[in-house]
Structures are given as structure tokens and as C-alpha cells.
Amino acid sequence: MWYEILPGMAIMGICLSIPGLSTVYMHRWCNGGKEKRIARYPYQWTLMERDRRLSGVNKYYVSKGLENID
Numbered sequence: 483m484w485y486e487i488l489p490g491m492a493i494m495g496i497c498l499s500i501p502g503l504s505t506v507y508m509h510r511w512c513n514g515g516k517e518k519r520i521a522r523y524p525y526q527w528t529l530m531e532r533d534r535r536l537s538g539v540n541k542y543y544v545s546k547g548l549e550n551i552d
Contacts, residue, residue: 514544 509518519542521527534542 510516519530521530530542533545534540537544
């Protein structure tokens, strides 16, 4: 019957979602628990460069916060 395909579809759905989810978790692990930032527009790129410059360690994902900026 039609419901016999449900286990196969569930297995296929899980197998197709593993690469996407594992990529998200690898980026979080590599970037100190923060999401990966993507600069699609020049303004976003300038913000990432500003964060990289202000971090003090030349990494945009290590933020200081406004109270620590000299």
C-alpha cells in the first residue's frame, strides 16, 4: 500500500539533512559557538572588517563589546 514507502522516505530525508546540519554545528564549533557570518553586500563586509579590527586578535568572530572598545 501507499504507507509502505514511509520508512524509506524517512531514511532518505534523514540522510539528506545530515550534511546541512553537520555543517552548521562544525561552523559553530570552529567559530567559538557563533554562527558563521556571510558578507553578501559591501556594507556587511565593512562591518566584518570593523569587528576584525576591533577584536584585537584579527578574528571577526571574537567580539569585545562596546564597553571594552578604547
